Amino acid sequence: MVVRREVERSLGRFRAGIWPVVQTALAATLAWSAAALILGHEQPFVASIAAVISVGAVAGQTLKRAAEWILGVAVGLAVADLIMLAIGTGPIQTGIIVGLAMSVALLIRGGIMFWTEAGVSALLVSNLDPTTYGVSPDRFLEALVGGGVALAVSATFPSNPSLRARQAARPVLEDLATALRDVAAALISGDLALAQGALSEARRVDAPVARLREEIEGGYQIARYAPPRMRHLDRLGYYAVAADQLDLAVRNTRVLARAAVTLVRDKGAAPVGLVEAILGLALAVEALAGYLEQPNHPIDVREFALEAAGEATAVLETSNDLETSALVAQIRSTATDLLQAAGMGSDEALEALGQASRLGSRA
Numbered sequence: 001m002v003v004r005r006e007v008e009r010s011l012g013r014f015r016a017g018i019w020p021v022v023q024t025a026l027a028a029t030l031a032w033s034a035a036a037l038i039l040g041h042e043q044p045f046v047a048s049i050a051a052v053i054s055v056g057a058v059a060g061q062t063l064k065r066a067a068e069w070i071l072g073v074a075v076g077l078a079v080a081d082l083i084m085l086a087i088g089t090g091p092i093q094t095g096i097i098v099g100l101a102m103s104v105a106l107l108i109r110g111g112i113m114f115w116t117e118a119g120v121s122a123l124l125v126s127n128l129d130p131t132t133y134g135v136s137p138d139r140f141l142e143a144l145v146g147g148g149v150a151l152a153v154s155a156t157f158p159s160n161p162s163l164r165a166r167q168a169a170r171p172v173l174e175d176l177a178t179a180l181r182d183v184a185a186a187l188i189s190g191d192l193a194l195a196q197g198a199l200s201e202a203r204r205v206d207a208p209v210a211r212l213r214e215e216i217e218g219g220y221q222i223a224r225y226a227p228p229r230m231r232h233l234d235r236l237g238y239y240a241v242a243a244d245q246l247d248l249a250v251r252n253t254r255v256l257a258r259a260a261v262t263l264v265r266d267k268g269a270a271p272v273g274l275v276e277a278i279l280g281l282a283l284a285v286e287a288l289a290g291y292l293e294q295p296n297h298p299i300d301v302r303e304f305a306l307e308a309a310g311e312a313t314a315v316l317e318t319s320n321d322l323e324t325s326a327l328v329a330q331i332r333s334t335a336t337d338l339l340q341a342a343g344m345g346s347d348e349a350l351e352a353l354g355q356a357s358r359l360g361s362r363a
Helices: 002-039 045-058 063-087 091-108 112-125 138-156 161-189 192-203 206-225 227-267 272-293 299-315 322-341 346-362
Strands: none
Touching: 002 045, 002 138, 045 063, 045 138, 063 091, 063 112, 063 138, 091 112, 161 192, 161 206, 161 227, 161 272, 192 227, 206 227, 227 272, 227 322, 272 299, 272 322, 299 322, 299 346, 322 346
């Protein structure tokens, strides 16, 4: 099961990443052709290098940061050219060239992307023969052409921001649902090792959540500055709201898993109602993927989350010890996060949760 999930994720990354590969190849080709046409260079490989470096960097960046990155490439190449003519090439010279290129970039502008990229660019050309160009602005100009082509390709043929967000959301939802199911399994059997494993699983979901946020931020930049992708702004809004609430749901699940460890250690197996409630949360998480695809149909997510809250509350009628109460509180908190991830406002979610809890108490 784990191998299959990893294979599916690899294929998902390939589908999401193949377009940037195409972009990069196209940018390298066009940069070479543009530099040959505009600058008259016979082998403008530096333009292609700059395009390859820049095309991935400018994707999802603001125009300011993209320009900063491209200029950093050009500065690094220009500084490296001048230093190589003075001191030659070699391992020691390479370190000096990179350090000085970054220092010059740092003096020009303080942005970390600017001076870091200057160092990377200097490193790439630090062992090229400087006599092929001599003291001239040729490499600097080629780098600007290559970076400009990369920016144009990224804006004209942008990646799909909704696809990027969907691919990034998938591991968050899968891992969160898995952690919840593992908690439920541990509570059924009273298995302390399984409960501790579920807690570890819940802690690992933080990394996919961070990646989801990065992809959404990058997707917004693509949609705002690339006219062909502006229609994705509304869809990204749903992912942005869901990401904020999923972050909270992951934190609450982590606390829930910790409470499950305590309950299993102290009391063994948990009441069936708690197990069913946690499985309901897992179903709500899985249904959230469908909601993000079709935001006009959030019913399943809401029904599963509210049923989970009601079932958990009903357990307090027969078991109201500290351990059980702690689990019930976390189930309710996680349900609230999922309701808001599915488009409910805060007040609406709390009102719906209260109604579900009252119905659960009567059951």
